[in-house]
Amino acid sequence: EDKVVQSPLSLVVHEGDTVTLNCSYEVTNFRSLLWYKQEKKAPTFLFMLTSSGIEKKSGRLSSILDKKELSSILNITATQTGDSAIYLCAAAGGEKLTFGTGTRLTIIP
Amino acid sequence: DSGVTQTPKHLITATGQRVTLRCSPRSGDLSVYWYQQSLDQGLQFLIQYYNGEERAKGNILERFSAQQFPDLHSELNLSSLELGDSALYFCASSRTGVSTDTQYFGPGTRLTVL
Numbered sequence: 001e002d003k004v005v006q007s008p009l010s011l012v013v014h015e016g017d018t019v020t021l022n023c024s025y026e027v028t029n030f031r032s033l034l035w036y037k038q039e040k041k042a043p044t045f046l047f048m049l050t051s052s053g054i055e056k057k058s059g060r061l062s063s064i065l066d067k068k069e070l071s072s073i074l075n076i077t078a079t080q081t082g083d084s085a086i087y088l089c090a091a092a093g094g095e096k097l098t099f100g101t102g103t104r105l106t107i108i109p
Numbered sequence: 110d111s112g113v114t115q116t117p118k119h120l121i122t123a124t125g126q127r128v129t130l131r132c133s134p135r136s137g138d139l140s141v142y143w144y145q146q147s148l149d150q151g152l153q154f155l156i157q158y159y160n161g162e163e164r165a166k167g168n169i170l171e172r173f174s175a176q177q178f179p180d181l182h183s184e185l186n187l188s189s190l191e192l193g194d195s196a197l198y199f200c201a202s203s204r205t206g207v208s209t210d211t212q213y214f215g216p217g218t219r220l221t222v223l
Binding site: 031032034036041042043044045048050088090092093094095096097098099100101102 | 111113142144150151152153154157164165167197199208209211212213214215216217
């Protein structure tokens with residue numbers, strides 16, 4: 001059965017800190033790894049990673065995939081209160097996405 | 110705003126009842142996905158349609174069914190509702206339906222079964 005595990009489950013940091021969120025996956029016919037940010041309601045897309053070792057960046061957020069270790073990390077630097085959210089990782093395998101349960105990130109001003 | 114619309118926003122109903130959730134994908138997207146998100150289970154993939162045809166099935170119960178219509182909107186039907194079906198139900202859409210395609214999520218329908 002396909003599985004995605006995220007850690008930590010919850011993280012509380014002060015504004016300005018840098019955080020690293022982890023995602024490991026076991027999926028059949030792996031194609032890509034996706035990160036989403038979920039605030040109040042619907043998840044919004046952040047990154048899609050298909051190649052190992054190539055960092056994707058968007059402002060203060062960056063992510064990288066390690067296909068050898070079957071894992072990915074999401075880094076957020078100089079965190080702001082607006083970064084408070086649940087961050088979901090999903091692995092695309094075959095025809096479906098398998099989601100992890102998410103990391104709840106709370107930024108304290 | 111992702112461009113995916115879902116109705117209703119909230120639904121409260123009793124056990125044993127049947128409800129229909131509706132989703133309209135982003136303009137130009139051919140594929141629709143349904144997900145269930147409950148507190149203890151995270152986001153669970155239910156089913157995917159592509160251009161009217163079922164493409165992939167996940168953890169969808171037999172009491173649940175879905176379809177995608179010629180105008181590409183989709184409906185998720187939940188019947189014989191149980192307390193455990195209370196959850197947030199998301200619809201997402203993508204252009205091609207390939208699993209590597211970015212999925213854009215709607216705002217969700219919160220279902221409460223009493």
